[in-house]
Amino acid sequence: MKSSTVLITGASRGIGQAAASAFAARGYRLVLNCFHSKEKLETFAEELRRDYGVSVLTCCGDIGDYNFVCGLFNQMKQFAPGIDILVNNAGITKDNLVIKMTEEDFDAVIDTNLKGTFNTMKHMYRPFIKQKVGRIINLSSVTGVLGNAGQANYAASKAGVIGLTKSMARELASRNITVNAVAPGFIDTDMTQAMTDSAKEATLAQIPLKRVGTPEDIAETVAFLASDKASYITGQVISVDGGMAM
Numbered sequence: 001m002k003s004s005t006v007l008i009t010g011a012s013r014g015i016g017q018a019a020a021s022a023f024a025a026r027g028y029r030l031v032l033n034c035f036h037s038k039e040k041l042e043t044f045a046e047e048l049r050r051d052y053g054v055s056v057l058t059c060c061g062d063i064g065d066y067n068f069v070c071g072l073f074n075q076m077k078q079f080a081p082g083i084d085i086l087v088n089n090a091g092i093t094k095d096n097l098v099i100k101m102t103e104e105d106f107d108a109v110i111d112t113n114l115k116g117t118f119n120t121m122k123h124m125y126r127p128f129i130k131q132k133v134g135r136i137i138n139l140s141s142v143t144g145v146l147g148n149a150g151q152a153n154y155a156a157s158k159a160g161v162i163g164l165t166k167s168m169a170r171e172l173a174s175r176n177i178t179v180n181a182v183a184p185g186f187i188d189t190d191m192t193q194a195m196t197d198s199a200k201e202a203t204l205a206q207i208p209l210k211r212v213g214t215p216e217d218i219a220e221t222v223a224f225l226a227s228d229k230a231s232y233i234t235g236q237v238i239s240v241d242g243g244m245a246m
Contacts, residue, residue, distance in 0.1 A: 001002030005029040005080040006119075009063050010090030011104070011119065012037035015139065017044060018215035019087055022223045026044065030085065031076050031093075033090065035112075055079075063090050063116035073123045082131060085226045086124050088117040088138040091154075098152050106153045111212040113157035114164070118229045121168055132246035134177040135226045138165050138169030141186040142241045160182075162237055178234035180225050185241025187213040 004188070006023050010016040012034035020032055030048065034041045038060040045056040056081040061068040076083060091113045094105035116137055128134035144158025162181055169179040175224055186192060186203050195203070204212065224230055233246050239245045 005031065005076075005083050006085040006087060007031040007033070007076065007083050007120070008087040008089060009033040009116065010035075010045060012030065012041040015184065015187065015215045015218045016087075018087040018219035019089060019222050020048065022043070022216070022219040023085075023226075024048045024054045024056075026223065027052070027054065029055045029080055031059065031079065032246070033061070033063060033072065033232065035060065035062050035090070038120075043170045063119055064111035064114070066136050068117050069116075069119040069123055074082060074186050074219040075180050083124065084131075084133070085135045086120055086137070087222055087226075088120055088136070090116055091141075091157075093151070095150050097150050101153060109153040110160075112162040113154070117161050117164055121164065125172075128172065128177045128230075132175050133229075134172075134175075134176075136165075136168065136172075136177070137222050138179070138181045139222075139227045140181045140183040140237060142183050142230050142244050143240065145183055145237070145239065162177050165237070168236050173234055178225070178230065180230075180233060180235065181224060181237045182218060182221050182239065183226070183237050183239045183245070185239070185244045186211055187215060187218060206244055207241070208246065211242065213240060213242060 007027050008016055008020050011020050020030055041058050045058050059072045059075055063069055064156045083149050094109050135243035136163050138163045141158040143155045144162055165181040166178050218240055221238055
């Protein structure tokens with residue numbers, strides 16, 4: 001598949017930023033989204049333009065808001081003739097035991113992580129069908145596969161992403177469109193750096209490879225799934241977790 005443009009949500013840090021760099025290194029035109037870090041995203045976009053000579057559009061806002069996503073796709077129409085690849089990476093955590101978790105914290109995580117993924121995929125549906133080609137890569141999590149105490153909202157959202165991925169893969173396969181999910185494990189990002197030392201040690205003890213993953217580990221898997229080499233892979237959940245979910 002000859003691709004030119006990729007939309008990456010949650011692109012101002014961590015896995016999203018690493019994915020943007022991986023696609024820029026391959027010469028893709030980029031549409032980058034974030035919610036709260038507009039200045040950081042703009043600075044990063046300028047670095048990509050300078051270092052790789054690629055075109056970059058930045059669009060800041062909440063992908064959990066359906067109306068914002070409508071506006072985002074209208075902006076993209078002016079920027080590029082079409083979007084070939086969608087990477088749903090935006091995600092948040094609001095951890096707590098269920099007995100202490102507020103309805104607002106549950107809804108916020110579901111709205112960003114799950115509904116946001118639905119919103120972007122829904123807007124890509126018709127353009128991808130018209131093109132008869134496309135790649136969708138959704139970021140789930142090892143937590144969505146295994147569950148985790150204190151992360152019921154996050155686990156539910158990421159398990160839901162897996163369900164969306166498999167359902168969309170079945171709906172779109174006949175149009176030469178693949179839909180896959182990547183389930184990162186314990187990755188060195190802002191989210192994991194906020195964990196206590198004891199929590200980090202306990203998590204590390206569960207990893208057969210005995211090391212933390214990097215955002216680049218995930219980015220390279222995402223880039224592979226977007227490539228022609230992955231054209232016969234769809235509806236799959238690729239765990240990149242050092243063996244945690246074996």
